[in-house]
Amino acid sequence: MIQYKSVIVMKENKFLAIYNDLLLQIRKGIFQPNDKLPSEHELSQQYETSRETIRKALNLLSEHGYIQKIKGKGSIVLDVGKYDFPVSGLVSFKELAQKMKKRVRTIVHELQVVKPDDYIRKYLDVTAKDEVWKVVRSREIEGEKIILDKDFLHRKFVPLLTHEICENSIYEYLENELKLKISFAKKEMFVDKITDEDRKYLDVDGYEHIVVVQNYVYLEDASLFQFTESRHRLDKFRFVDFARRTH
Amino acid sequence: MIQYKSVIVMKENKFLAIYNDLLLQIRKGIFQPNDKLPSEHELSQQYETSRETIRKALNLLSEHGYIQKIKGKGSIVLDVGKYDFPVSGLVSFKELAQKMKKRVRTIVHELQVVKPDDYIRKYLDVTAKDEVWKVVRSREIEGEKIILDKDFLHRKFVPLLTHEICENSIYEYLENELKLKISFAKKEMFVDKITDEDRKYLDVDGYEHIVVVQNYVYLEDASLFQFTESRHRLDKFRFVDFARRTH
DNA sequence: TTGACCAACTTGTATATACAAGTTAAAATA
DNA sequence: TATTTTAACTTGTATATACAAGTTGGTCAA
Numbered sequence: 433m434i435q436y437k438s439v440i441v442m443k444e445n446k447f448l449a450i451y452n453d454l455l456l457q458i459r460k461g462i463f464q465p466n467d468k469l470p471s472e473h474e475l476s477q478q479y480e481t482s483r484e485t486i487r488k489a490l491n492l493l494s495e496h497g498y499i500q501k502i503k504g505k506g507s508i509v510l511d512v513g514k515y516d517f518p519v520s521g522l523v524s525f526k527e528l529a530q531k532m533k534k535r536v537r538t539i540v541h542e543l544q545v546v547k548p549d550d551y552i553r554k555y556l557d558v559t560a561k562d563e564v565w566k567v568v569r570s571r572e573i574e575g576e577k578i579i580l581d582k583d584f585l586h587r588k589f590v591p592l593l594t595h596e597i598c599e600n601s602i603y604e605y606l607e608n609e610l611k612l613k614i615s616f617a618k619k620e621m622f623v624d625k626i627t628d629e630d631r632k633y634l635d636v637d638g639y640e641h642i643v644v645v646q647n648y649v650y651l652e653d654a655s656l657f658q659f660t661e662s663r664h665r666l667d668k669f670r671f672v673d674f675a676r677r678t679h
Numbered sequence: 680m681i682q683y684k685s686v687i688v689m690k691e692n693k694f695l696a697i698y699n700d701l702l703l704q705i706r707k708g709i710f711q712p713n714d715k716l717p718s719e720h721e722l723s724q725q726y727e728t729s730r731e732t733i734r735k736a737l738n739l740l741s742e743h744g745y746i747q748k749i750k751g752k753g754s755i756v757l758d759v760g761k762y763d764f765p766v767s768g769l770v771s772f773k774e775l776a777q778k779m780k781k782r783v784r785t786i787v788h789e790l791q792v793v794k795p796d797d798y799i800r801k802y803l804d805v806t807a808k809d810e811v812w813k814v815v816r817s818r819e820i821e822g823e824k825i826i827l828d829k830d831f832l833h834r835k836f837v838p839l840l841t842h843e844i845c846e847n848s849i850y851e852y853l854e855n856e857l858k859l860k861i862s863f864a865k866k867e868m869f870v871d872k873i874t875d876e877d878r879k880y881l882d883v884d885g886y887e888h889i890v891v892v893q894n895y896v897y898l899e900d901a902s903l904f905q906f907t908e909s910r911h912r913l914d915k916f917r918f919v920d921f922a923r924r925t926h
Numbered sequence: 927t928t929g930a931c932c933a934a935c936t937t938g939t940a941t942a943t944a945c946a947a948g949t950t951a952a953a954a955t956a
Numbered sequence: 957t958a959t960t961t962t963a964a965c966t967t968g969t970a971t972a973t974a975c976a977a978g979t980t981g982g983t984c985a986a
Contacts, residue, residue, distance in 0.1 A: 445970095471937085671869070673867075751967060929984105
């Protein structure tokens with residue numbers, strides 16, 4: 433019998449490290465769907481930590497839909513294979529594309545600093561004096577231009593933005609270079625009539641409507657710093673969400 | 680100065696009671712957006728409990744998007760007014776309709792026990808021997824038939840289902856009468872071509888596409904017991920989601 | 927054999943303590 | 957005055973303990 437012995441690197445928190453370690457084992461298939469995880473007591477011995485720390489890790493797994501905890505019985509692994517597409521949460525296009533393993537390309541159409549007009553002021557919390565980055569990009573997937581991304585970023589937080597950054601990943605730049613702590617977002621989804629701009633930058637393929645995903649992105653201190661409108665061609669749109677019932 | 684003194688009824692857990700009490704104060708406007716909540720230490724004194732219990736309540740508020748915790752500073756109330764529409768999560772149509780305060784009606788078109796065909800077996804985890812409730816209902820909002828709901832429930836969990844129950848709220852019946860513990864769900868959203876069934880039961884209004892929300896609903900023990908397909912007219916569809924970034 | 931009960935497990939809640947780490951504003955210092 | 961330091965706050969992490977409550981499987985008695 434082969435015993436899986438995990439070595440945890442303790443750069444991060446203990447409970448986060450354990451969460452990531454258990455998640456890895458689930459992804460690798462060491463723990464299969466419907467398997468029972470070791471009990472909290474056993475895990476606390478394996479990881480040489482307290483039960484409360486184990487419980488923090490397990491609760492994270494539960495919130496994210498990887499396990500189900502059942503009182504008196506234990507924790508069982510859920511069928512996670514179904515959730516591996518655009519699961520709810522804050523995921524950038526680049527992270528998504530890598531997961532999907534598709535041939536993707538980003539085309540930058542606009543990149544400029546603008547004074548916020550009424551439209552921008554409606555969505556981003558800025559005054560007429562502030563400056564705002566406006567970025568318009570289309571996303572090509574397997575040779576088809578499917579998604580039109582319109583980003584508005586508060587210049588106060590982002591002094592510089594280049595063509596290269598926009599072609600790669602703005603998120604990566606913000607988090608890794610500028611060390612901005614992106615914390616949470618509000619998403620709003622609805623269907624809109626297609627516009628001339630959509631026709632100009634996308635392969636609209638004769639559709640008259642388009643799925644709009646509006647994103648309000650906030651930093652750690654709850655300041656709104658970005659508004660993004662993502663316009664998806666009807667036939668390629670897909671959103672997966674995991675939700676727990678709260679009573 | 681008026682001091683708000685909350686009286687907590689201790690039927691439920693302490694931390695849940697505190698969560699609900701704080702939430703109520705936020706909804707009532709006793710705590711306004713951008714207000715700072717009392718510190719964890721103060722709250723633990725006010726509620727006569729330990730700091731850990733307060734932290735459980737605050738973490739719930741944070742997960743659900745009501746507050747933002749900032750290390751070293753405190754917890755501030757987020758602008759919750761924006762999230763009060765169909766926020767992500769498991770919410771039944773009846774609960775939703777009550778929140779929106781719209782004139783709604785449910786029309787039951789089909790209600791029968793069927794042997795699962797290939798279509799049902801694809802979505803619900805049943806064998807050919809099992810029996811399944813099939814319910815088809817349309818939802819009328821302000822006089823227009825907007826949503827077509829197709830429910831499939833495993834009969835093993837739901838022995839009886841009546842016309843009245845389906846007109847009211849299946850969820851309410853399941854939870855209150857049958858005492859089923861609905862625990863979590865996976866939602867999948869995409870756009871589909873409109874079907875003859877849609878045209879038959881809905882005011883499709885000339886649209887050629889329809890937004891489909893598929894729901895896989897699970898009980899506490901992680902058993903899949905219901906599959907629901909909710910078909911929304913394009914122009915009336917709207918989905919709001921709050922998501923925290925996990926690193 | 928059947929059922930009741932119990933012991934040993936499981937997870938859930940609540941509490942107390944200690945220290946780490948980030949923030950803030952007053953006090954001390956140059 | 958301007959800057960640095962410090963003290964007093966804040967939230968975050970980790971640990972230990974106790975008991976409640978649900979599950980399971982074996983034991984024992986009818």
